[in-house]
Each structure stands twice: as structure tokens, then as C-alpha cells.
Amino acid sequence: MKKQQQITKGSELMQRKSGPSKVTKMAVSLSAIMLLSACASGDGEATASGEATAPAAGAACTVKVGVAGSQTGGLAYIDVPNLEGFELWAEQVNAAGGVDGKFTIETVVKDTRSDAAQSATVAAELVAEEISILITPGDADPSIAAGQLAQDAGIAAVSWFGSSPILPLAVGDHMFSNAFGDNTQAKVLADHATEMGYKNAYTLGSPDSAYTNLLPGYFKEAFEANGGKVVGEGTFSMGQASFSVIVDEIKALSPAPDVIMTPAYEPDFPTFIKALRGAGITAAVLGTDGIDSPTTLALADIAEGVTYTTAGVLKNEGAMSTFFTDYNGKYGKDPETIYAVTGYELGLTLDAVVKQAQSCDADAIWQAWSNLEGAQGITGAISYKGGDRMAIREVALVEIKNSERSLVGTFSPDPATVPKAQL
Numbered sequence: 001m002k003k004q005q006q007i008t009k010g011s012e013l014m015q016r017k018s019g020p021s022k023v024t025k026m027a028v029s030l031s032a033i034m035l036l037s038a039c040a041s042g043d044g045e046a047t048a049s050g051e052a053t054a055p056a057a058g059a060a061c062t063v064k065v066g067v068a069g070s071q072t073g074g075l076a077y078i079d080v081p082n083l084e085g086f087e088l089w090a091e092q093v094n095a096a097g098g099v100d101g102k103f104t105i106e107t108v109v110k111d112t113r114s115d116a117a118q119s120a121t122v123a124a125e126l127v128a129e130e131i132s133i134l135i136t137p138g139d140a141d142p143s144i145a146a147g148q149l150a151q152d153a154g155i156a157a158v159s160w161f162g163s164s165p166i167l168p169l170a171v172g173d174h175m176f177s178n179a180f181g182d183n184t185q186a187k188v189l190a191d192h193a194t195e196m197g198y199k200n201a202y203t204l205g206s207p208d209s210a211y212t213n214l215l216p217g218y219f220k221e222a223f224e225a226n227g228g229k230v231v232g233e234g235t236f237s238m239g240q241a242s243f244s245v246i247v248d249e250i251k252a253l254s255p256a257p258d259v260i261m262t263p264a265y266e267p268d269f270p271t272f273i274k275a276l277r278g279a280g281i282t283a284a285v286l287g288t289d290g291i292d293s294p295t296t297l298a299l300a301d302i303a304e305g306v307t308y309t310t311a312g313v314l315k316n317e318g319a320m321s322t323f324f325t326d327y328n329g330k331y332g333k334d335p336e337t338i339y340a341v342t343g344y345e346l347g348l349t350l351d352a353v354v355k356q357a358q359s360c361d362a363d364a365i366w367q368a369w370s371n372l373e374g375a376q377g378i379t380g381a382i383s384y385k386g387g388d389r390m391a392i393r394e395v396a397l398v399e400i401k402n403s404e405r406s407l408v409g410t411f412s413p414d415p416a417t418v419p420k421a422q423l
Contacts, residue, residue: 013384035226060102061360063350065090065359066126068146069106069160070122077293078138081335082222082343083109083159085323088330089347099354112137116145122156123149131155132360133350133369138179138339140164140210156366161311161342163212163289165421168389171344174366179348182211182263182288182391183421185309187394187413189286193259193309194226198284202232202250204264204272209238212423215263215288221419223261231257238268242276252282256282265290270299277302292338297403307399312379313407314338319378345377352376380410388421411420 017198046133052235067086070079090105097103101276108129112119119142126134134150136143138160143168145377150157155308158176159167165181183392193201203222232253234246250257260283264272269291276285279376287296287308296303314335316324335341352375357368370389373384397408 007077008362010104010326015368028114039303042393048250053296056130057364058358060098060104061102062106063099063104063133063354063360063365064129064131065107065133065135065350066075066129066139067109068112068119068126068142069109070114070120070137070139070142070289071109071111073112074116075112075142077161077337079210081192081337082138082346084331085327085335085340085343085345086329086347088343089351091330092326092350093347095289099351100358104353104378105350109329111148114139114142116142119143119146121150122146122422125154126228127354132362132365133158133345135160136162138162140167143175143177144170147175150174153206154366155206156364156369158346158369159372160346161289161339163390164214165388165390166214166423169421171248173370173389176384176389176391178342178349179289179311180393181355181388181418181421182215183218183419184390184413185288185395186215188309188397188411188419189288190219190222190228190308191411191413192397192408193223193261193284193286194228196259196284197383198228198259200229200255200257200259202234202253202260204234204236204246204262206238206268207238211288211290212238212263214259218419219261219286219420222264222417225417231255234318236268236272240268241271243272246272247275247279247281250276250283251279255366259284259286263288264289266293266295268297272375273302273306275301289338292398295338297400300403303400304402305399307408308395309395310398311338311342311393312396312410313405314400315405323378341378341413345379345382350373363388387415 003066027187044055054195070076090107096228110122112122123146134155134157136146136157136159139162141163143159146170147157151174154270156174161177161179162177167177168175205216206212231311285306289310291308292310302378353368357364371385373383373385380394394412396410
């Protein structure tokens with residue numbers, strides 16, 4: 001994982017995986033409105049009035065994929081590898097004649113710079129180019145800003161791997177995510193804690209983002225429903241230099257927690273766990289997908305035993321070995337994070353959607369996406385039908401052993417037992 005920088009949006013602190021605790025509709029500038037009204041030529045024929053028409057269902061055409069992604073800034077650690085995986089898929093599909101041998105893929109990429117306002121501007125530009133689908137950043141805040149533009153235009157939008165379940169609630173029925181929800185991964189962590197026999201938990205979150213703010217609450221609800229007890233709840237500010245005060249608070253708890261759950265990620269997670277272990281606290285630590293990175297593995301003995309949720313285990317073996325070979329062949333390196341795999345899987349999902357839609361039309365693609373069942377990814381099947389427009393996919397539980405990822409298991413919790421999403 002690349003070293004990240006914090007970025008400032010107005011007076012609000014925004015880092016990767018950040019999102020709003022309260023969501024407000026973003027006003028669209030006059031220039032964006034003018035862009036939306038502009039007409040771009042597509043694969044369809046023009047009518048006598050000059051208005052473009054979509055190709056007939058089943059006819060060969062080009063699926064135009066608009067990518068409003070964070071090529072730079074704090075979210076680049078998610079979006080760049082996702083894009084690399086997706087473009088590998090697109091290259092392979094086009095070389096084989098397109099999806100179903102007739103639907104070619106065109107990708108138009110614009111940098112959102114990890115900023116919500118820029119995401120809205122970029123989304124307006126892409127919508128004006130008559131895209132078939134919009135891909136948004138792997139985070140709630142900019143995805144909501146961009147997704148609202150797609151929603152208004154009747155175009156499906158899907159986040160690279162934004163896991164906050166507030167996404168579809170805040171935007172509407174055209175917003176999807178390639179990720180499972182934070183409430184789902186919290187349930188997996190709570191069930192694991194219960195299975196391990198942990199009785200008393202401490203949670204550590206941050207009000208600076210939806211991800212770090214809501215995940216501890218989801219965990220608490222699920223853990224206490226299992227019979228456990230959260231004996232302490234701490235908060236931190238993203239990017240704070242020291243966790244000594246929080247560690248002292250944990251040491252003073254009675255009863256002492258036997259497990260600590262936090263959705264913190266770098267630079268905060270490494271700083272926290274170094275302080276925790278340095279103070280002699282040996283309680284088990286549970287994390288979330290934000291720490292699935294080489295930085296966490298590089299913590300060596302300090303991170304030994306840390307267990308976290310993610311999309312899958314990044315290893316050059318089994319079903320993932322072909323991906324490693326192809327990715328290395330295109331980019332001259334091995335993938336460093338699971339996000340490269342999830343980007344490729346988003347391509348596989350789009351493949352299944354277009355085959356079902358038999359069209360490049362935005363509305364047909366949205367309907368097919370809404371009703372998708374059992375698209376086969378590298379890490380497992382991916383569905384949307386009957387869900388909340390977050391991906392219905394397995395959650396992998398991974399433990400760090402000897403600085404390597406080790407699979408504990410994959411899980412699909414009963415939706416009835418998963419905490420409800422909070423907007």
C-alpha cells in the first residue's frame with residue numbers, strides 16, 4: 001500500500017474510506033448542468049430531429065464505462081489498483097471480441113482527486129458523454145456526490161469498494177457497491193469474537209468518517225446480541241500523533257477487555273497497535289478491510305494474530321493464480337492489495353450484467369444489475385437481486401501469521417441477524 005496523505009475538503013478532514021456522518025444533497029454548478037445538457041455521439045443512429053437512438057437489443061455496440069476515480073490523493077490506495085484490475089479485464093474481453101462476442105468495452109477515466117466536490121464535477125462530465133454506467137470511488141462521501149448525478153440521469157453507479165451501507169440509502173435505486181456492507185463485516189467479526197470465547201470487548205472508532213464512526217456501533221449491536229458485552233468505547237481523531245491516552249484508558253478498564261475491535265486504518269492503525277502492544281496489552285485485536293495492506297504485514301510481530309475482514313486472501317494460488325499471472329504480464333508486478341482483484345471482479349460482474357441486458361443502454365444495464373444473481377468472481381459469487389444494492393458476497397476473515405495473510409474462513413451471515421444500516 002502506498003503511503004497516504006490526509007486531504008482537506010473545506011474545514012472537514014477527509015481520508016481514504018472516509019464518508020459523511022450526515023449526508024446532504026450536493027448542488028450542481030451551472031457549468032455541470034450545461035455539460036449534462038450537451039449531447040455526445042454514441043453507437044446509435046440519429047433520428048430526423050437529430051436525437052440519438054440506442055441500438056436494438058442484441059445488436060453489437062460499445063458499453064461506455066465512465067470512471068470517476070481517485071487516481072491521486074488519499075483514496076488512490078483503493079481506486080488505482082481497482083482500476084488496474086478492471087482495465088485488465090476490459091483488455092482481455094475486447095481481445096476476445098467483447099462481452100458475448102459483440103459488446104466492446106470503452107473506459108473513460110477522470111481523476112476525482114479524492115475530493116467530493118471534484119467527484120460531482122467529474123461525474124457531470126462523464127454523464128454528458130452518454131456513458132452506459134458510472135464507476136465511483138471506493139468511499140461513501142465522493143460516491144454519494146457522484147452517484148447523485150448518475151441517479152438524476154437514470155444511469156447505474158457502482159462504487160469500486162465503498163463498504164458503507166449508507167451509499168444506496170443516500171443516493172437512490174441507481175446506486176450500487178461492489179463491496180459487502182460494513183454492517184455485514186461487523187457481524188462476521190462479532191460472530192468470530194463470540195466463537196473465540198471473548199466476553200468483554202472494547203471498540204475504538206472516529207467520528208471523522210462514516211466508516212470509522214458507524215462500524216463500532218454495528219459490531220457492538222451484533223456482539224451484545226450474541227451475549228457479549230462492550231465494556232468500553234473510545235474515539236480518536238484521524239491522523240492523531242499519539243494513542244497513549246486511549247491506551248491508558250483501556251488499561252484502566254475493569255473488567256479488562258479480552259478483545260478490541262477498531263476500523264482504524266493507516267496511519268492510525270499502526271500507531272494505535274504499536275502503542276497498545278508497547279503498553280503490554282495482549283488482548284486480541286479485530287480490524288476491518290481498511291488494514292488489508294502491505295503496511296499492516298510489515299508491522300511483523302506487532303501485528304501477529306490481528307484478524308480482520310476483507311474480500312479475500314491475496315495469494316498466488318488456487319483460483320487467484322491466473323489473475324496473478326495476467327496482472328504481472330500487463331503491469332510487470334504482482335498485485336499488492338485485494339483491491340486489484342475486486343476491480344477485476346467488477347469487470348466480471350459487468351460482463352454478467354451486459355450478457356443479461358443484451359444491450360449497451362444505460363436503463364437496460366441498470367435493470368440487469370438490479371436483478372443480477374450469481375455472477376462468478378475470483379473470490380466467489382456476487383449477487384444483487386433481493387438485496388440492498390450492496391454486493392451480496394462472502395466476507396473473508398483473515399489472520400496475520402508470521403507477516404502473511406492466513407484465511408480463517410469465509411462467511412455469509414443471515415441477513416436477518418445483520419444490524420440495520422444507519423443513515
